Amino acid sequence: MTYAADTLAQLEKDAAEILGRYPVRRSALLPLLHLVQSVDGYVSPDGIAFCATQVELTSAEVSAVATFYTQYKRRPNGEYQVGVCTNTLCAIMGGDEIWRRVSEHCGVGHDETTPDGKITLERLECNAACDYAPVMMVNWEFFDNMTPDRALRVVDDILEGRDVVPTRGSAKVAPFKEVSRVLAGFEDGRADEDQGIGEPTVVGLKVAREQGWEASK
Amino acid sequence: MTDLTPVLSATWDAEQSWKLGTYEEHGGYGALKKALGMPPADIIQAVKDSGLRGRGGAGFPTGMKWGFLPPDDGKPRYLVVNADESEPGTCKDIPTMLSAPHVLVEGVAITSFAIGCNHAFIYLRGEVVHVYRRLMQAVREAYEAGHLGKDIHGSGYDLDVTVHAGAGAYICGEETALLDSLEGRRGQPRLKPPFPAVEGLYARPTVVNNVESIASVPSIVDKGVDWFTSMGTERSKGMGLFSLSGHVNKPGQYEAPLGISLRELIDMAGGMRGGKELKFWTPGGSSTPLFTAEHLDTPLDYESVGAAGSMLGTRALQIFDETTCVVRAVTRWTEFYKHESCGKCTPCREGTFWLAQILERLEDGHGTDADIQQLLDTCDSILGRSFCALGDGATSCITSSVKLFREEYEAHVQQGGCPFDHSAAALFDYASAETAEEAHA
Structure with missing residues (x-):
């Protein structure tokens, strides 16, 4: 391993906290892989070696797990993971066209990163926001009801170094490494940030209120 | 006319609906306090009597699933909540956890108490970071308020809850694949039996339930079985x-x-x-x-x-x-199953690969009439022969669409392409979007 001493010390401290959440050591592996992505921006050879030491497995065993999951990146990832949902419903509602235009605009395809390292593009599978189709995700925050124009604006903002704001979620999208640290199970104090409730989420509740309907007491 | 019955969603439009304070103002954690005063067996019986069935897709009676746990042997047993919502079209658990995570946390506490579990896990898909923030905060708030942790509300009952983020794999929504994933392995399904109730997480008795199933438990405890069964139909309650x-x-x-x-x-x-x-x-x-x-x-x-x-x-x-091409829709779903097949069993791994190839050439207009029969034959080789339900599920849209819309498949063959204007199905006009882009550039 070639981590600097202070980096390694912090990693070991974080890993100890992660290991403490589980009764069996190996269960810590998925959050540990998110943790090394928060330091290296991908699952690096060093990161694999670090995880292997922590969970007492071989590097080969850790690699076998890491390569199963799409969120673990085998090459340095862009600062922003931009995913356009092209599963059936989003694709039909416009996701295919959004993908075509975003990919053309960025000049990269699926699982490729722009030369400046800003954006890694992904054709997403269903992200459980079908009532907001077509949907895009940036570093795993929701960008709902997209159009090509809105999607390209988000992409341009990222490429030109401006903050981007999700439609449901935090006040601004955090970079890939920061988000990876949250996914390792470390709170970042942003849970109360909010963009207001989305209309589809409460549409049924509104109908019920208008009609005076409620589940009996 | 059926009235809507907001229960889980009743507080979603409240100010900071995700906060503990908001949840408690609406009566939250009252059911937990009530449950802690009940014999655990009575809680299980109430959930059985309510007729609550698994809300994650399979519809198995929830109380019966709890009842399958063997008698307490003094060693750990676990509750694992399946929050890996990934089935295309499914988008109910994510808003639940984003807007009202405490209803899930309270359900976890009640269920864990009922089944004698002292360490519960919530397995959340990894691709929803703000949901994870809300869940982690909700669990922390619940600890601080004494709803979780040691000697909960003086009952002598201890419970720890770990919220765990997955890393992008649809198959982890299958309960045994989820358990393997939670154990730090590739998410591949396990042979059943033994079922998780007997040998689940760490080979210990385990209940795996969907978010909405567990979130329904506090209302059943709080308002009663009769209230719950007053909703729904004869055998589908609530x-x-x-x-x-x-x-x-x-x-x-x-x-x-x-x-x-x-x-x-x-x-x-x-x-x-x-x-x-x-x-x-x-x-x-x-x-x-x-x-x-x-x-x-x-x-x-x-x-x-x-x-x-x-x-x-x-x-x-x-x-x-009517603007939607069914062949296009089915092709895309099939590509999804091919992508998500875990590779463990041959019928699903190879079958979904070939199905996607055939459908892609049909949709592109290079297919033949024989391809339509080949699709059905390949589905026959997958359905009932796969290791888990993913393979079975992959065949559903194909066989049903060929049955309902065979002439549309044939039209793709005859016309040498897709007869539909894909733009017409979208929410925006492809051409005017192009113009807007030029103006934007």
Whole structure:
């Protein structure tokens, strides 16, 4: 391993906290892989070696797990993971066209990163926001009801170094490494940030209120 | 006319609905305090009597699942909540956890107490970071308020809850694959039996339940079995979130008694987009056989949907109007199953690969009539021969769509391409979007 001493010390401290959440050591592996992505921006050879030491497995065993999951990146990832949902419903509602235009605009395809390292593009599978189709995700925050124009604006903002704001979620999208640290199970104090409730989420509740309907007491 | 019955969704429009304070103002954690004063067996019995069935798709009676745990041997047993919501069309658990994470945390505490579990896990899919923030905060708030942790409300009962983020794999929604993943392995399903109730997480007795199932528990404890069974149909009791997406004017979450019809729901959703005709829809996600306008009045309960040839699944109602090419839709779903097949068993791994190839050439206009039969034959080799339900699910949209829309497959062959204008199905005009882009550039 070639981590600097202070980096390694912090990693070991974080890993100890992660290991403490589980009764069996190996269960810590998925959050540990998110943790090394928060330091290296991908699952690096060093990161694999670090995880292997922590969970007492071989590097080969850790690699076998890491390569199963799409969120673990085998090459340095862009600062922003931009995913356009092209599963059936989003694709039909416009996701295919959004993908075509975003990919053309960025000049990269699926699982490729722009030369400046800003954006890694992904054709997403269903992200459980079908009532907001077509949907895009940036570093795993929701960008709902997209159009090509809105999607390209988000992409341009990222490429030109401006903050981007999700439609449901935090006040601004955090970079890939920061988000990876949250996914390792470390709170970042942003849970109360909010963009207001989305209309589809409460549409049924509104109908019920208008009609005076409620589940009996 | 069926009335909507907001229970889980009742507080979603409240100010900071996700906070402990908001939840408690609406009576939250009252059910936990009540449950802690009950014999655990009575809680299990109440959930059995309520008729609550698994809200994650399979519809297995929740209380019965709890009852399968062997007698306490003094060693650990676990509750694992399946929050890996990934079935195409399904979008109910994510808004639940984003807007009201405490209803899940309270359900976890009650369920864990009932089954004698001292360490519960919530396995959340990794691709929803803000949901993870809200869940972690909710669990921390619950610890601080004494709803979790040691000697909860002086009952002598201890419970730890770990919220765990996955890393992008649809198959981890399958309960045994989820357990393997939670153990730090590749998420591949396990051979059953032994079922998780006997050998689950760390080979210990384990209950795996969906988010909405567990979130329904506090209301059953609080308001009672009679209240819960007053909603729904004969064998499908209670309320559930119906998620409308696609070509309706107001897509979204509609919480209603089981047994409501799609016709009623579309009416509440402001009708079909542009007054167009309904062409096909999924009652319970992409793994459930397609329905058409013929099934608009089918009661959306487990029995009626099953009798009509599909499955209630997760009540993921994806609505497609007459502008949609069914071959395009099915091709894309099939590519999804191919992508998500875990590779463990041959029928699913190889079968979904070949299905995607055949469908892609049909949609592109390079297919033949023989390809349509080949699709059905390949589905025959997968259905019932796969290791888990993913393979079975992959065949549903193909076999049902060929049955319902065979002439549309044939039209692709005859015309040498897709007869549909894909732009017409989108929410925006492809051409005018192009113009807007030029103006933008």
